Amino acid sequence: MARWMTIAVTFIAFTFLGSHSEGGESTRNIRWSEDIDYLVDRLEITHPNLYANISAEEFQISVEQLKQRIATASDVEIVFSIQELVARIRNAHTLCYSPLFMEDNDALKRQFQFYPVLYYPFSDGLYTTAVAARYEPILGKRVIQMGGMTSAEVMSNLARFIGADNENTPLSNLPRFYLSDGQLLRYIGAANSPDSMTLTLEDGNGSVFDYTICTDSTFGTGGVSWITMVTASDNPPPLYRKHESENYWFDYLSEQQAIYLQINLMYNIDSDPFEAFCQRLFDTLDANRAERLIVDVRGCPGGDHIELPLLKGILARPQIDQPDRLFLIIGRRTGSASQHLTSEFEHYTNATLFGEPTASKPNQYGAMQQLTLPHSKLQIVCATKYFQDTEPADYSMASTPDIYVSVSSDDFRANRDPVLERVFSYDSYKQLGPAFRELMSNAYLDGGIDGFKRTYDSVKATYSEYGFNMEKLLFKDLDAWMGENRRSDDDYVEYLRFVYHELPNSIPVCYDLGWWMNERGDKEDARKLWEKCLALNPEHHHARRRLGLMKLEEAPN
DSSP: OOOOOOOOSSOOOOOOBBBBBBBBHHHHHHHHHHHHHHHHHHHHHHHHTSSSSSSSSHHHHHHHHHHHHTTOHHHHHHHHHHHHHHTTOOOTTTTEEEEGGSSOOOHHHHOOOOOEEEEEEEEEEEEEEEEEEEGGGGGOOOEETTTTTEHHHHHHHHHGGGGOOOOOHHHHTTTTTTTBBHHHHHHTSSSSSSSSSEEEEEOTSSEEEEEEEOOOOOTTTOOEEEEEEETTTTOOHHHHGTTTTEEEEEEEEETTTEEEESSSBBBBBBTTTTTHHHHHHHHHHHHHTTTTEEEOOOTOOOBBOOOHHHHHHHHTTTTTTTTTTTEEEOTTTTTTHHHHHHHHHHHHHHOOOEEEEOOOOSEEEEEEEEETTTOOOEEEEEEEEEESOOTTTOOSSSSOOEEEOOOOOHHHHTTTOOHHHHHTTTTTTTHHHHHHHHHHHHHHHHHHHHHHHHHHEEEEEEEHHBOOOOHHHIIIHHHHHHHOOOOOOOOOOHHHHHHHHHHHTTHHHHHHHHHHHHTTTTTHHHHHHHHHHHHHHHTHHHHHHHHHHHHHHOOOO
């Protein structure tokens, strides 16, 4: 890819597609229309299921609306409209890159200006994590507003332009350059100007102030002198930030008797192929009789499927393949090939997962192919394969951790890693997981559904404090037991209702409760629940089939 570059300009007399005089406007419009047709034709052929998340009719309406705007929209606006169009496919492997990455269209590239400020959405809000040296007063501050929008509104609006599998994909991609794009911020209505914007910020003392920033023509060219949020920290960088530029590396942590393995990119290194690397890792583990193996893919966006030597080495060591000895750290950047690795760990090993939900679905469209639009030279990538890494009926939007742990701005500022800290303290609370099933099953046997609810309410805060994944504990670990030991169907339905109240966005809970509502004749409730399944995941074929059959049954003869 070309390096990021931008040159601030106030006026461009000629577009990249043709002059605005002597018929140039007509030529421009025709070329944009041809680019759009070229894009749609190839997306339909290349993608294995282009209309999995949006109907063909809805997509074509968006295409026609875009074409109708060509005559009145600027080139920059058309670029953003194409990005938004492709993002509507809702696939992390199908997206339109920023013009910054074009090789052969400097004229269009020059129309994009960037602010020399980088951001990150931590658990406690959006913060400035790196700035040009002249903007030091705003470094490490919480962003309340960007121009005329709250930070939450800005992130929500920018998500429309990002090809995504789930809500975590934008969180992964927003910090890269979307939040710094002057033209894009103006396009969504956050800023009145493409080259200046006022931020409303909050400092560590709770004081709120406004600060105006301007775009920098040297952004992405190495011309910006950056300072970062962690510059003043007295602590060394945490392990996950020590070797971020290396595809994979490991270290033996003697104090914790653990091997820490970080995978940042799943591509073989010619001088150290992953198979040879894993052999060395397991030799080190065996020689030191390490008691734990920690695999960290929280920052890995993907690559190739090279994980087999790692998986084989783990399965050959049952003393390591235990819930309190094997740990996988996942996060909002875990996607594509690292999602595949995560799915295999979940299916084949006894690993305990820590961190945040992944950026990909367990069953996903991937293996990207690049397309370059003939006139504008915009670069688009499109998924070419479907990877079914779990059950066909697994409609999960992400792999979720057993223990949720997020990084706060204070953690980042102090070079602290709360995820690894929680892994190392796991022995102190690991019994809470197995104890939950026994506790809740006894509560039901002794006190019925009311006893079940009372007991859950009494322990919920404790489990939330440790970050336990309540969908796994309350539904995945208990559902089969409740089905087998229910005193009546009414009890089981009441259990599902209670779980749905606690986990309203759980896709399997929605579907199962809908099935029971339908069986009991509560057709309207069943319909709403199955429609919610489709809203949460439009690829939920079981819910779509149920709704289709329901429609047939209700049709007049």
